[in-house]
Amino acid sequence: MFDPEELIDRYSVADRAIPHLRVNFIASIDGAATHQGLSGPLNNADDKQVFDTLRMLADVVLLGAGTLRDEGYGALRLDDAAVDWRLKHGLPAHPTLAVVSSRLNLDADMAALAGAPTRPLVLTHDASPAERRLALAEVCDVVPCGERSVQPALVRAALERRELNQVLCEGGPHLLGTLVAADAVDELCLTISPVLEGGDAGRISVGGAQATRPMRLAHVLTAGDMLMLRYLRER
Numbered sequence: 001m002f003d004p005e006e007l008i009d010r011y012s013v014a015d016r017a018i019p020h021l022r023v024n025f026i027a028s029i030d031g032a033a034t035h036q037g038l039s040g041p042l043n044n045a046d047d048k049q050v051f052d053t054l055r056m057l058a059d060v061v062l063l064g065a066g067t068l069r070d071e072g073y074g075a076l077r078l079d080d081a082a083v084d085w086r087l088k089h090g091l092p093a094h095p096t097l098a099v100v101s102s103r104l105n106l107d108a109d110m111a112a113l114a115g116a117p118t119r120p121l122v123l124t125h126d127a128s129p130a131e132r133r134l135a136l137a138e139v140c141d142v143v144p145c146g147e148r149s150v151q152p153a154l155v156r157a158a159l160e161r162r163e164l165n166q167v168l169c170e171g172g173p174h175l176l177g178t179l180v181a182a183d184a185v186d187e188l189c190l191t192i193s194p195v196l197e198g199g200d201a202g203r204i205s206v207g208g209a210q211a212t213r214p215m216r217l218a219h220v221l222t223a224g225d226m227l228m229l230r231y232l233r234e235r
Contacts (some may be wrong), residue, residue: 001045001046001049001223002046002049002050002221002223004049004053007049007050007053008053008056008057008085010219010221010230011050011053011054011057011189011230012057013057013166016059016165016166017165018165019156019159019160019165019167020165020166020167020186020187021062021156021167021169021179021184021185021186021187022054022058022166022167022168022169022186022187022188022189023168023169023170023171023176023179023185023187023188023189024050024051024054024168024169024170024188024189024190025171025176025188025189025190025191025204026042026043026047026190026191026192026193027042027190027191027192027193027203027204028042028192028193028195028196028197028201029192029193029194029195029196030196030197030198031203032197032198032199032201032202033173033201033202033203033204034201034202035195035197035201042191042193042195043191043193044193044223044224044226046223046224046226046228047191047193047223047226047228050189050191050221050228052078052079052082054168054189055076055078055082055095055168056078056082056085056086057166057168058095058166058167058168059091059095059096059159059163059164059165059166059167060095060096060097060098060121060159060164060166060167060168061076061095061096061097061098061168061169061170062098062099062100062155062159062167062168062169062170062175063097063098063099063100063169063170063171063172063175064099064100064101064171064172064174064175065099065100065101065103065104065105065106066172066174067170067171067172067175068099068106068110068112069105069106070172071171073111073112074111074112074115075111075112075115075116075117076094076095076096076097076112076116076117076118076120077094077117078093078094078095092118093117094117094118095118095168096118096119096120096121096162096164097112097113097116097118097120097121098120098121098122098123098155098159098164099112099113099120099121099122099123099140100123100124100150100155100175101122101123101124101128101150102124102125102128102149102150103128103129103132104122104124104128104129104132104133104136105132106122106132106136108135108136108138108139108140109139113136113139113140114139116139119139119140119141120139120140120141121140121141121142121143121158121159121162122136122140122141122142122143123143123145123150123155123158124142124143124144124145124150125144125145125146125147125148125149125150125151126144126146126147126148127147127148128144143158145157145158150178151182152178152179152182152184153182153184155184156184169185171204173202173203173204173205173206173207174206174207174208176204176205176206177205177206177207177208178207178208179208180205180208180211180213181208181209181210181211182208183211183213185213185233186232186233186235187218187230187231187232187233188215188229188230188231189228189229189230189231190204190228190229190231191226191227191228191229192226192227192228192229193226194224194225194226213233214233214234215231215232215233215234216231216232216233216234217229217230217231218230218231218232
């Protein structure tokens with residue numbers, strides 16, 4: 001396991017007031033983003049420690065509705081040590097959950113929404129089903145971020161208006177593809193799991209217009225045969 005203070009130092013940003021969108025993914029050494037459809041089986045306790053540290057440092061955790069459903073997200077609650085650290089550093093006890101959804105295929109009573117310690121955000125567009133918006137508004141702030149599709153620039157603007165500047169995106173691949181196309185990614189944290197998956201598992205980024213975005217390697221951490229890579233976007 002890593003020294004917790006070292007991880008905080010490694011992953012902290014210089015100025016939390018400057019908006020920063022960080023993405024966190026895991027992949028096998030042959031590029032598979034999932035094992036039997038889920039990302040969880042690729043990780044281990046060391047990767048989980050990094051994952052938890054990134055959540056502790058975030059103002060908001062951003063993810064697509066499909067990832068929320070497929071990965072079985074529960075309420076976004078940190079452990080006591082993380083809560084203590086956040087409160088000592090002037091942050092709310094828990095980060096806010098923000099879900100990107102075009103079709104609003106979400107249930108207001110799902111644990112990730114109804115059980116959230118901080119009122120979640122659902123980021124959608126003006127053409128999403130009105131009845132679904134009304135139902136979700138019981139437990140979430142439903143925020144339009146585009147006319148007929150969710151626009152990354154408007155997503156970032158909506159979060160920044162709420163002073164949710166430190167964004168941690170946890171997927172999924174379609175959301176990352178959209179963010180890459182829009183040049184909205186400031187940082188990628190990528191864990192390389194020491195397994196070969198084969199099969200037809202997808203990449204960490206899918207869809208969106210093809211775009212080449214140069215990144216700078218900020219650090220490499222090792223835990224046995226697992227690698228934790230941190231890349232920053234050159235601006």
